[in-house]
Amino acid sequence: MCAETLLDIAMIHSDSTIEKARNGEEKAINSLVGLWYKRIYNYSYRYFLDHDTAMDMTQKTFISMYRNIAGLKDTARFKPWLYRIVANHCHDEDRRAKRGLTISFSRNTGEVEQFEKTADPGIGPDRRLQNDEMGEIVKEALKALSPEQREVVIMKEYEGLKFREIAETLEVSENTVKSRLYYGLNSLKKALKARSITKETTYYEG
C-alpha cells in the first residue's frame, strides 16, 4: 500500500535526525515534524474520519513528541513510539467523546473534500469517480469497525507497520494483532458484500 517515495526513504533513514532531536536540537525536532506530519494526520483522519479532530490529534502528538523525545532510549523504536503516542491520544479522544465532553464544530466535510486526491493522478475521470464512491463506502465500513480492529487495519494497511511494530505500539501480542486484523478484514468483507461489491463486480486496473 505504501509507495517507496523519497519521503519514505528519508523517514527510514532519519536515525541521525532522531538522535539530534533526542539531544534537544530544535532544527532536528522541526525536521521530524515535517517528515511525519502527513502520516500522523492520515492515521488520525482514518481513525476519526473528521479533519478537525485529526488536526487536533496531530498537534497533540507532536507536542507530546517534543516533550518526551529525550526519554526515547532506542532511535530504532521511534516509529512505533510515535504511533503509540497518536494511538493513545486517539483512545483518549474516544473516551472523551463517549462521555459527551467534546463538541465538534466541524461542518460536514464538503469544503475540505477538495484536498482529497486519488492515489493515482493519472487515472481517468470515470475511474476517479468510481474510486471516490468506493472511498466513501470504505470510510463507512472503517467507521463501523471496533476501535481495536480499526487501528490495526489502519496501521497495517495504510501505515505499513510490521506486525511486530503494531504489537509493540499497542502493547499486545502479535497473535492478538493478527486476530484483530482477521476480524477487521472479515467485517470489511461483509460490509462490501452488503453493498454488492465483490471481486466479480469490481475491476481493478493493474
Place this chain on the structure above:
Amino acid sequence: MKGKPDESRLISFLYGELEGDERKEVEEYLESQPEAREELEDFRHARKTLETFADREVVEPTIIISRDENGPLFSKPFLRALAVAASVTVLMFFSWLLGLNMTMTGQGLYIGFGGPSKTDESSGTERKELTEMVNSAVKEMGDKMEARFNGLENQIGLIRTESGENIDGAVKKAMYISQDQIRDYTQQLNSENKAAIQKLFDMNKEDQDLYLQAMLNDFTDYIEKRREADLEMIDLYFTEFKQDTEVKQLETNQVLASIIDQVSSTSKGELE
C-alpha cells in the same frame, strides 16, 4: 491433513509471512477447502478496496519550536503579579517621602504636594480684578486678530486676482503655442505618412510584379504538364484501340474461316 489454520496463521499467509512447512500446510488446506479459499480471496479483494481510501494532502502548519530562554520561572503569573505589587509599593514609598497628598473636599479630589490652599473674602476682590484684566486682554487680543485677519484677506484677494490674470495669460499662451505646435506636428505627420505610403506602394508594385511573374511561370509549367499528361492519355487510348481492332480482326478472320469450312464441307457432301 491438519485442521483449519487459526486466524493468526491465515493472516500471516495472506500477508506472505509464512515460509517453509507452515506455508505448505496452509496451501494444502486451501486447496482442499474451496470455502476457505473463497474467504481468502474475499480478504484480498477487501484489501484491494481499501486502497481507494487514499491519503489526504495536508498543509503542515509552520511550527517553530524554541525554548524559553528565560526559563520557566518568569513565566509564572504569580511572580508577574508580585513584580507589579513591588512596583506599586516603591511608588507609594517615594510618594510619602515627597509629601504627595490626596484630599477629598466638597469640590472634588485634590492630588498634589502639600495641602489644598484656603480661600477667604479678600480673594473675592482679587478674583474680580483678575477677571476684568483677563476680559480686557482677551478683547484686545480679539481686536488685533480681527485686524490681522482683515489684512490677510485683502492680501489673499490681491494675490488671487494677480494669480488669476497670470493663469489666464499662461493658459492663453499655452493654447496659442499648442495650436502652432499642433499644426507643425500635423504637417510633419502628413509628410511622413505620405512618404511611407509612397514607399509602401513602390514596394507593393515590385512585390506584385515578382508575384505575377512567379504565377505566370507556375501556370506555364502547369499547362505544359497538363498537355503532356493529356498526350500520354491519348496515346494510351490509341494503343488500346489498335489492340482492340487487331483482336476483332483476328476474331473476324476466324469466324470467316469457320464459315468457309462449313460451306466447303456442305458443298462436298451434296456433290457426293
